Each structure stands twice: as C-alpha cells, then as structure tokens.
Amino acid sequence: MKIGFHVSIAGSIDKAVDKAVAEDYNIFQIFTRNPRVWRVTPLNPLEVEKFRKKVKRYGIHPLFAHMPYLPNLASSRDSVYSRSMESLTIELERCIKLGIPYLVTHLGSHLGAGKAFGRRRIIGAINDSFSKIKGEVILCLENTAGTRNSMGSSFEDIKKVVDGIIYSDRIGVCFDTCHAFAAGYDLRTEQAVNTVIEKFEEVLGWERLKVVHLNGSKGELNGHKDRHEHIGLGKIGMDGFRNILHSRFREIPLILETPLDEEKQNLENLKKVRELMR
Ligand code: ZN
Ligand code: MN
Ligand code: MN
DSSP: OOEEEEOOOOSOTTHHHHHHHHTTOSEEEEOSSOTTOSOOOOOOHHHHHHHHHHHHHTTOOSOEEEOOSSOOTTOSSHHHHHHHHHHHHHHHHHHHHHTOOEEEEOOOBOTTSOHHHHHHHHHHHHHHHHHHOOSOOEEEEEOOOOOTTBSOOSHHHHHHHHHHOSOGGGEEEEEEHHHHHHTTOOOSSHHHHHHHHHHHHHHTOGGGEEEEEOOEESSOTTOOOOOEEOTTSTTTHHHHHHHHHTSGGGGSOEEEOOOOSSSOOHHHHHHHHHHHHO
C-alpha cells in the first residue's frame, strides 16, 4: 500500500525524504516553496539533485506537490487571476524539475461572480499553463469543502472543469475525505462509502483518481467546514475510516494532512491507518 503525509521542506527540499524514511512511509506530498507568500525563490540545482537522488535511493513513488495557498484560479479580480495563472505554470515547471509526477490544486473561489464565471477562469488558466510547459506532470483537481463561493465541491462541478480542458490526459482528481464529508458526501457506513465510490466512478471515472487525502473531519456532514481531524476522531469516526480503508480507496495512494498537535502526531495516525486496514 502507498501511504504517507504532507511533509515540510524546511531547511532543504531533500529533508522531506529524510522525514518520510525516518517515519516509515513510502510516499509524501510537499509544497515546493513557502505556500503563504506569492514570491518564489528559484530551485537550487544542488538541492534538486539531492532530492532526486534520495527519492530514487529509497524508491519513493509517486510523489505529490500541492499548490501554494494564495493563488485563486477562479478569481474575478484580474490581477489576482493573472498572478494565479503564473503560479500554476511555475509550480508545474518546478514539479517537472523535481521529478514530481502530480501537482494537486484546489479550484479556487469565484468571489461571488458565479460558478460559470469561475469555471471559465479555471479552464482558461489550466489550458494556458499546459500550453506553456514541456513535461509529463499531471494536475490533480481536489474536491473542496464547499465553503462560500468555493469551486469544485461536487464531482459534477469537477467534471465540468475537466470537460473544458484540452489536455485531458494531464488531468487527475484528488479526493479529500474531510472536504467530501464537509460537502455532504457521507463516508460513515460501508454502504455510504460504496455510494460515494459509485458516484465518483459514474461522474468522473475511477481512473481519474490519482490520490486520496485521508483526513478526519472536525465539522459535521454537509457542514462546509474545512477543518481536518486525526484518523478515527471527528465526525467521520473510526468505523467510517475502517470502511474507507476496506474499500477501493485503499488501492489509491493515500496522503494524510492530519493535524500536528499535542493530541497526536504523524506516527500515531499512521499506526491507526495500518490497524484499520487489517
Ligand atoms: Zn488541498
Ligand atoms: Mn486536501
Ligand atoms: Mn483542507
């Protein structure tokens, strides 16, 4: 099974590999840079080489990168939109340099301009980026919690975006369990999990699913709150995760974005997942 965490690149990008190896998981996700600012420092070629060497040595595959927080691919503000488009191109290029095959992105917020407007923006940004880059990287569209004006909280909404993209073979989907639950997809019982899987398959096609973000949810079903919780705690519950981990989702690379707090750290969540999978 492929399982790992979102890990920090503090110090140097290759430190992420050390962390994964030390904590005993076989895949991971990173931000390739500080996600809280617009400014991008170019990749240091020596760091890139170290990163690639370590990834190869430990056989870590597949790797995931996540888009930074500030870009909004659906923004109705022209200046933010053009910066966001540029950020997407830059991140795709950084993934190619680092040998990371998948970049995960949220679809952004239309800020009140409406879903159809937001969708045109997202499709425009993605088509523009792929027309500029050379490389094999796949962009994974992540389902969102459905907070106000946010795009992509339902499989149908994601599908409408996918349908507008010329480079369809470059598009994957990331299924976040916390976001899905918050957006109204129940995952607590075996039947509920199977219904979600069938729906995903019917609307998007199972082969689009490249990664699962395995996160508990502090918020209620359909509560539209993007608040991650530890595995088995929160509203999805222990049975929910047992059911998720005994479904077809277990065959997909699992990335945990669980909190780091006094209650639990990565190792405890990893242990819990392994236990629930048995
Ligand atoms: Zn995300
Ligand atoms: Mn996520
Ligand atoms: Mn989230």
